[in-house]
Amino acid sequence: MSPRLMSTFYDHQSIEKKWQAYWRETRPFRADRDPAKPKYYVLDMFPYPSGAGLHVGHPKGYIATDILSRYKRMCGFNVLHPMGWDAFGLPAEQYAIETGTHPRETTRRNIQNFKRQFQALGMDYDWSREIDTTDPAYVRWTQWIFRKLYERGLAYLAEAPVNWCPALGTVLANEEVIDGKSERGGHPVVRVPMRQWMLRITAYADRLIDDLALVDWPESIKRMQREWVGRSEGARIFFQIEDGTAGSREATQAIEVFTTRSDTVFGATYLVLAPEHAAVSAITTPDRRADVEAYVEDASRRSERVRVADLGEKTGVFTGAFASHPVTGQPLPIWIADYVLATYGTGAIMAVPAHDTRDYAFAKRFGLPIVTVVSGGDPATGAFVGEGTNVNSGFLNGLATPDAKQRMNDWLAEHGKGGKTIQYKLRDWLFSRQRYWGEPFPVLHCEDGTIQLVPEADLPVLLPELEDFRPSGECEPPLARVREWIEVTDPETGQRALRDTNTMPQWAGSCWYYLRFCDPHNDQEPWSTDAERYWMPVDLYVGGAEHAVLHLLYARFWHKVMYDLGLVHTPEPFQKLLNPGMILGHSYRYFDNNVSDDPSFPVRVYPASDVRVDAETPLHRETGEELKARWVASTDVRWQDGTPMHPTLEGLVLTEVTEKMSKSRGNVVNPDEIIAEYGADAMRLYEMFMGPLDKGAPWSSESIPGVVRFLQRAFRLVRGGTEHDGSVASLIDGQGTPNQARLTARTIQGVTQDLEAMRLNTAIAKLMVMARDLTKDGPVPRASAEAFVLLLSPFAPHLAEELWEGMGHTTGLAHQAWPTCDPALAVPEELTIPLQINGKLRSTMQVSADAGEDDILERARNDARMQEWLKGATPRRVIYVEKKLVNFVV
RNA sequence: GCGAGAGUGGCGGAACUGGCAGACGCGCGAGACUUAGGAUCUCGUGGGAGACCAUGGGGGUUCGAGUCCCCCCUCUCGCACCA
Numbered sequence: 001m002s003p004r005l006m007s008t009f010y011d012h013q014s015i016e017k018k019w020q021a022y023w024r025e026t027r028p029f030r031a032d033r034d035p036a037k038p039k040y041y042v043l044d045m046f047p048y049p050s051g052a053g054l055h056v057g058h059p060k061g062y063i064a065t066d067i068l069s070r071y072k073r074m075c076g077f078n079v080l081h082p083m084g085w086d087a088f089g090l091p092a093e094q095y096a097i098e099t100g101t102h103p104r105e106t107t108r109r110n111i112q113n114f115k116r117q118f119q120a121l122g123m124d125y126d127w128s129r130e131i132d133t134t135d136p137a138y139v140r141w142t143q144w145i146f147r148k149l150y151e152r153g154l155a156y157l158a159e160a161p162v163n164w165c166p167a168l169g170t171v172l173a174n175e176e177v178i179d180g181k182s183e184r185g186g187h188p189v190v191r192v193p194m195r196q197w198m199l200r201i202t203a204y205a206d207r208l209i210d211d212l213a214l215v216d217w218p219e220s221i222k223r224m225q226r227e228w229v230g231r232s233e234g235a236r237i238f239f240q241i242e243d244g245t246a247g248s249r250e251a252t253q254a255i256e257v258f259t260t261r262s263d264t265v266f267g268a269t270y271l272v273l274a275p276e277h278a279a280v281s282a283i284t285t286p287d288r289r290a291d292v293e294a295y296v297e298d299a300s301r302r303s304e305r306v307r308v309a310d311l312g313e314k315t316g317v318f319t320g321a322f323a324s325h326p327v328t329g330q331p332l333p334i335w336i337a338d339y340v341l342a343t344y345g346t347g348a349i350m351a352v353p354a355h356d357t358r359d360y361a362f363a364k365r366f367g368l369p370i371v372t373v374v375s376g377g378d379p380a381t382g383a384f385v386g387e388g389t390n391v392n393s394g395f396l397n398g399l400a401t402p403d404a405k406q407r408m409n410d411w412l413a414e415h416g417k418g419g420k421t422i423q424y425k426l427r428d429w430l431f432s433r434q435r436y437w438g439e440p441f442p443v444l445h446c447e448d449g450t451i452q453l454v455p456e457a458d459l460p461v462l463l464p465e466l467e468d469f470r471p472s473g474e475c476e477p478p479l480a481r482v483r484e485w486i487e488v489t490d491p492e493t494g495q496r497a498l499r500d501t502n503t504m505p506q507w508a509g510s511c512w513y514y515l516r517f518c519d520p521h522n523d524q525e526p527w528s529t530d531a532e533r534y535w536m537p538v539d540l541y542v543g544g545a546e547h548a549v550l551h552l553l554y555a556r557f558w559h560k561v562m563y564d565l566g567l568v569h570t571p572e573p574f575q576k577l578l579n580p581g582m583i584l585g586h587s588y589r590y591f592d593n594n595v596s597d598d599p600s601f602p603v604r605v606y607p608a609s610d611v612r613v614d615a616e617t618p619l620h621r622e623t624g625e626e627l628k629a630r631w632v633a634s635t636d637v638r639w640q641d642g643t644p645m646h647p648t649l650e651g652l653v654l655t656e657v658t659e660k661m662s663k664s665r666g667n668v669v670n671p672d673e674i675i676a677e678y679g680a681d682a683m684r685l686y687e688m689f690m691g692p693l694d695k696g697a698p699w700s701s702e703s704i705p706g707v708v709r710f711l712q713r714a715f716r717l718v719r720g721g722t723e724h725d726g727s728v729a730s731l732i733d734g735q736g737t738p739n740q741a742r743l744t745a746r747t748i749q750g751v752t753q754d755l756e757a758m759r760l761n762t763a764i765a766k767l768m769v770m771a772r773d774l775t776k777d778g779p780v781p782r783a784s785a786e787a788f789v790l791l792l793s794p795f796a797p798h799l800a801e802e803l804w805e806g807m808g809h810t811t812g813l814a815h816q817a818w819p820t821c822d823p824a825l826a827v828p829e830e831l832t833i834p835l836q837i838n839g840k841l842r843s844t845m846q847v848s849a850d851a852g853e854d855d856i857l858e859r860a861r862n863d864a865r866m867q868e869w870l871k872g873a874t875p876r877r878v879i880y881v882e883k884k885l886v887n888f889v890v
Numbered sequence: 891g892c893g894a895g896a897g898u899g900g901c902g903g904a905a906c907u908g909g910c911a912g913a914c915g916c917g918c919g920a921g922a923c924u925u926a927g928g929a930u931c932u933c934g935u936g937g938g939a940g941a942c943c944a945u946g947g948g949g950g951u952u953c954g955a956g957u958c959c960c961c962c963c964u965c966u967c968g969c970a971c972c973a
Contacts, residue, residue, distance in 0.1 A: 179970090219894085220893095220894060220895075220967085220968075223893080223894075223968085224894095224968065224969080227893090227968085227969065228969090230972065232972070232973085234973080257973080258972095258973065259973060260972095260973065261973080272973095314971090338971090339971050339973095340971085340973075341971075341972065341973090343972090344972045344973075345972070345973065348973095349973050350973085351973090352973090356973065357971090358971055358973075359973085361971095423972080423973090425972055545967080545968090548968080549968095686915095689902085689903090689914080689915070690902060690903080690915095691902060691903055692903085695895095695896085695903095696966085697902060697903085698901095698902080700901080700902075700916075702901095702916065702917080703901085703902070703915070703916045703917090704916095705916080705928095706914090706915045706916055707915080709915090709930090710914095710915085712930085753906090757906090761902095761903075761904085761914085762903095762904070762913085762914080764914080764915090765903095765904075765913065765914035765915080766913095766914085768914055768915075769913080769914070772914095832910075833910090834909075834910040835910095836909085836910085836953085836954075837953095838953065838954085839909090839952090839953055839954035839955095840954090841910055844910070876953095877953065878953095879909090879953055879954080881909055884909055884910095885909050885910080885954090887909080887953055887954065888953085889953045889954095
């Protein structure tokens with residue numbers, strides 16, 4: 001125990017241990033279905049139990065849900081607040097490759113550690129519902145759901161260009177690739193054609209957008225989902241290849257393009273295909289072939305990242321082929337260029353340089369014609385992308401843009417040349433991974449080429465035991481080596497069959513865990529209808545905004561499938577969503593020129609002042625040499641006259657930066673240490689007191705003593721006595737003085753309102769005021785002390801239980817009724833009215849709460865200081881705001 | 891580039907529909923109690939000697955603006971040639 005601790009007079013260590021044991025034994029947080037009570041389902045986003053354990057940034061959201069679930073329980077709700085583990089995943093597998101430790105063992109240890117940390121924080125989880133996605137009893141139902149997806153035609157195998165990440169040794173979904181790098185680890189990703197499992201999430205594109213109207217989510221997250229689905233209304237148009245212009249006889253008869261501006265069809269002067277477009281090779285003429293092939297080859301080597309980097313600088317080549325304009329029949333040259341994306345729309349566009357900035361840049365570069373068809377711009381200066389009136393457009397002339405679009409769409413449909421359509425950015429979800437530590441697919445690849453589902457009765461399909469977890473060969477999963485596991489006989493047809501050697505991505509388990517929590521031990525079905533109907537939907541869901549287009553989109557998709565199957569009764573799983581802001585750490589940075597991390601490199605180091613950052617790459621200010629950021633752990637920093645210095649490199653000044661906590665930056669703070677020194681209640685309180693829940697804030701351990709002092713004051717308030725004196729409270733009977741009764745009522749009202757609005761920081765401030773002011777008027781009335789303890793209990797549950805017991809109560813706080821008050825009592829009996837002249841504060845006065853307007857104005861006029869300021873002048877105008885303010889305008 | 895959010899004391903932050911800017915806490919200062927301890931308690935604490943000046947900067951609306959409107963700057967986060 002530190003010296004600081006010994007002098008505090010409430011011993012958080014023994015108190016917290018005592019009440020955690022009490023909760024473990026009496027299980028007051030067990031949730032049982034009770035139709036007589038309204039339910040409230042509070043859920044934290046499913047944690048992945050990493051080897052590093054929790055840092056102080058993680059529990060922020062968990063503490064908030066803990067407070068809210070305790071509060072709701074006291075309000076009479078039947079609260080479900082479960083916790084479990086999203087335990088499949090790459091780190092355990094990578095650790096297995098390095099050490100040979102089986103991922104199951106690593107996972108078990110990590111879960112144990114996480115659970116210990118959660119319990120040390122005093123969390124009110126119903127541990128009887130704990131689940132683990134790697135548990136065969138859970139895997140069984142994840143595979144069962146996959147069967148349902150497959151039966152509905154929503155899971156299929158497809159050969160398609162996929163995101164292959166060599167460093168991770170697996171393919172990734174579109175949502176897991178950010179700026180051409182893996183979301184986890186930031187490794188390069190390349191596109192490789194592979195045969196993979198896909199889930200038809202695109203079939204739900206419209207509903208994934210439309211049903212956002214049903215949920216109470218942050219607008220920013222809804223927007224991100226809408227944009228990710230990327231619904232876009234437009235037209236598809238077929239452009240016939242001009243006879244005899246294509247390089248080969250098998251050339252596609254027509255090129256299909258997608259456009260949102262069918263009103264500008266008359267302005268199309270050429271077509272552009274993505275280099276990867278299927279028709280490229282067939283249409284290219286012999287004389288253009290060499291150029292085209294070189295360009296295609298070059299484009300395939302340029303990563304998407306590089307392509308985007310020099311945005312604006314358009315490149316491309318002519319294929320030699322022409323298409324005829326669908327209306328005028330005019331021949332349009334067909335080009336290929338990488339500014340057209342193969343992955344969006346049809347991978348081909350009609351170029352309207354007069355009304356599209358990209359087409360304009362391309363046309364200018366290659367001298368292609370620019371034809372204005374919408375009035376309002378000047379083709380000499382740039383593309384006009386706004387709306388206007390059609391010109392040079394045949395039957396569209398004189399129409400406004402929206403009318404022209406519709407007219408053209410109708411015309412296209414009538415003439416069999418296209419028509420109105422909707423495009424989505426969303427692609428089907430790539431659902432297989434070349435990993436060991438995931439759910440095997442419950443399918444058999446039969447000798448005759450068919451795919452058979454493993455019968456329900458044979459689920460789960462479990463992973464074979466392995467000693468060596470390395471990938472097999474280039475793009476092969478480790479399971480591909482286990483012949484005895486792969487080779488089986490199909491129980492239905494008796495033919496020889498092979499298991500699928502891929503596994504499901506980590507998202508699979510988290511797509512339905514919230515449903516399993518409703519009925520976690522059911523071995524007949526994934527969950528019972530009764531349980532689902534009682535508990536769902538999740539009333540409050542708290543977790544990081546980084547899942548905006550990953551977990552939250554995937555889970556909504558699965559939920560909707562299950563809705564269609566009649567397995568759940570609500571179209572949306574998560575009613576209200578909250579994203580806690582990140583807790584940041586202070587890290588200390590410098591730079592060096594060892595960009596490739598070569599240990600034998602002659603390293604030169606630089607302070608931040610020698611560095612400039614260009615497009616996120618740090619460069620030496622003078623030489624332009626590429627540098628890499630390095631960090632010194634905050635505990636190793638050498639302080640010299642208030643300046644952070646490198647501990648060993650003489651004279652190297654470090655720069656303090658506030659950023660996300662991570663091990664590599666040496667700025668993580670371990671909650672175990674904070675709890676040991678200050679206690680779990682103090683840590684909970686501090687994290688909530690830092691600021692609004694949804695905003696990020698830098699951690700500062702130096703501020704914690706503030707909340708510790710508050711807890712000590714709370715202890716003294718109820719217990720009475722002084723330091724080291726555990727004497728029982730000198731609480732008096734009754735309501736106390738009018739001031740005390742009012743303070744109590746106002747705090748009850750204020751804290752309740754703040755909790756409802758999740759303003760936990762201001763709720764704590766109100767409790768601090770109550771603890772400070774309650775004793776000013778005399779001895780503490782018992783009614784006030786009890787209300788205080790009840791109000792405090794969701795925030796600092798250990799101390800509250802201790803105090804509650806000390807007041808003679810024999811039942812715990814979990815199910816005590818939340819205090820209420822007579823709102824009339826909360827009204828102050830005196831008001832301070834600010835008196836202004838021309839809007840500037842000149843005086844204040846005390847009036848009784850029931851004073852009327854005339855009375856107040858009369859007194860304001862006679863106020864000595866006001867008279868001084870007015871110097872006899874008569875106010876031209878008098879502003880009176882009901883019981884708030886008086887302002888004289890002179 | 892586009893979109894969203896934010897910018898308030900030395901620091902984290904309050905201020906609900908325009909109405910006493912800086913609640914609460916950290917830090918800092920003074921004092922009290924003390925076997926001088928980084929404990930506890932009390933008081934003070936935006937700047938300025940001052941009328942006054944202060945919510946990123948500039949303009950506006952209003953009796954009155956942190957809050958509403960316009961322009962600009964900075965930071966954070968999304969998206970990024972999506973046709």
